[in-house]
Amino acid sequence: MNLMALSGILLGITGGLFGLVYGRKKAAQNRGLDERYEEITKKALANGWKVTLVAIYVFWFLLVFGVQVSVAQVLGLLLVVHMIGWAGFRFYYQIKY
Structure with a gap:
């Protein structure tokens, strides 16, 4: 088993979760989690999956x-x-909204 790869994956997951929790906490303090944020997130994720679908076809x-x-x-x-x-x-x- 490659311990460096395993530690890199675990550190990446830990860092990503920490960034997610910390970023949402700071955004909530600055009133950044509003309807505009939710709409942007929903549309961006939907279009991100469309790009992924094109990549799967490729x-x-x-x-x-x-x-x-x-x-x-x-x-x-x-x-x-x-x-x-x-x-x-x-x-x-x-930028659009």
Whole structure:
């Protein structure tokens, strides 16, 4: 078992949860968790999943054309694509609304 990889995953989860809890606490103190925030979050997440769906179709086409990619690589790339899509649409909707 690779202990460095396991510790990196655990530290990433811990850091992400800490950032989520701390960020929501600070936003609530500054009255940042209102209807606008909820609407932006809902739309950004929905569009992030649409981007992820397109990426899944791209990976299916690559599979049909014979490109060999491991499961870990595909899942990692899908996670990155989803997070970038979600963050990108979040910034877009914050500027739009």
